[in-house]
Amino acid sequence: MGINVYLSSFDLDVLLEYRTLKPDAEINVLLSYGTVNNNYYDMIVTHREKIDSLILDSGAFTYNFANEFARQKIDLDGFRYYCKTFNDCFDFIFNFDVNFTDSGYAENCMNQKILEEMGIDNVVPVVHDYLGENTDEVGEFIKQYEIISLGSSKYRTDKKVVSEIVKRIKDAGRKVHLLGVSAYNSIKDVPLDYNDSSNWAQAQKFGYIYFWNQPYNPEKPDIMLRFRDNEIDNTKNQLMYFEDYDHRDEVEKYIKDELGITYRDLYGHNSTFCRQLVNTHYFVKLQDRVREAHIANGFDTLYP
Incomplete structure (x- = not known):
């Protein structure tokens, strides 16, 4: 597994x-x-x-x-x-x-x-x-x-x-x-x-979502995208606004196809809940990606 x-x-x-x-x-x-x-x-x-x-x-x-x-x-x-x-x-x-x-x-x-x-x-x-x-x-x-x-x-x-x-x-x-x-x-x-x-919850608390960076960058495989309705101290992480991300269209298509959540939902009256769902899905998929990396590293045969 x-x-x-x-x-x-x-x-x-x-x-x-x-x-x-x-x-x-x-x-x-x-x-x-x-x-x-x-x-x-x-x-x-x-x-x-x-x-x-x-x-x-x-x-x-x-x-x-x-x-x-x-x-x-x-x-x-x-x-x-x-x-x-x-x-x-x-x-x-x-x-x-x-x-x-x-x-x-x-x-x-x-x-x-x-x-x-x-x-x-x-x-x-x-x-x-x-x-x-x-x-x-x-x-x-x-x-x-x-x-x-x-x-x-x-x-x-x-x-x-x-x-x-x-x-x-x-x-x-x-x-x-x-x-x-x-x-x-x-x-x-x-x-x-x-x-x-606990980052699935911390992310929505501070008003951002996780997404896999495009194009793939091994030094920065994921990206945190923030929203303008939740301004935070951004000096540490230098988070990018969702709207300014070059691959915003891919993000929107992905979350719509995967979860039925639209851009409007991410800013709507239920925005916190929708962002939680997006981040939950990210970490569920993170598990799949780490498993793939572990197999590629031969851990499944080294430690069966």
């Missing part, structure tokens, strides 16, 4: 509409305990059959970087009982790895054991000490677990470091999930089994 790209903290309305538009599409979803809302039950139980693979994150990232009010809603007791309640609905669950430091191995392992002692047997450990400066976390986890996740670290976007860790895990016959990294050029040459992205 190849890599699974998970849409992080997905929206129920988008799921239902996208599944209607694309009944045969492969939709993989990561939900986070840190952002639990009233729609989660419907995705976990009522509409579980509409999701191909469903996994659960502990909300540790939110715990570490959110405000105090948000942090108060995230604790180990609440998380473990949530896992216990819905355990059978998730393909796997990430550990409550709240210590993001290089010396957090002991604390995070203790949390892992607490979850496992409750009978939750699909908990995935999360590596934070990428270089093993305090503990050889990768080596320790390889001894015990089938899936190992690479979590928050200053090295998470360092392709050389990540590639070396992934190779070590794969050579040991284990599977690996890279948390929060989804750029095509960051994952196409790395034999990951799983990764996730």
Whole structure:
């Protein structure tokens, strides 16, 4: 099958509409305990059959970087009982790895054991000490677990470091999930089994859509197109307006043919929802493209 790209903290309305538009599409979803809302039950139980693979994150990232009010809603007791309640609905669950430091191995392992002692047997450990400066976390986890996740670290976007860790895990016959990294050029040459992205939602929040750049440019395979009804600080990404893109006609034809969404829809009263659908489709197709790149790199035979 190849890599699974998970849409992080997905929206129920988008799921239902996208599944209607694309009944045969492969939709993989990561939900986070840190952002639990009233729609989660419907995705976990009522509409579980509409999701191909469903996994659960502990909300540790939110715990570490959110405000105090948000942090108060995230604790180990609440998380473990949530896992216990819905355990059978998730393909796997990430550990409550709240210590993001290089010396957090002991604390995070203790949390892992607490979850496992409750009978939750699909908990995935999360590596934070990428270089093993305090503990050889990768080596320790390889001894015990089938899936190992690479979590928050200053090295998470360092392709050389990540590639070396992934190779070590794969050579040991284990599977690996890279948390929060989804750029095509960051994952196409790395034999990951799983990764996730919240960019489908972040894009519409800041008013832009993803599209595959035309003509194909290996240095910049995709492009982010912004809209004039959502002016943002554009100094960092230098985003182009949708209307100014040289291949705008191709974008319009593509989203009309694929999703039935028109240019007018992207600016209409339901524009946010339509842009979410466009970005969802981009990441579903991203999964296909990364799988193709992995096959071209021979990962399917190297790591069958």
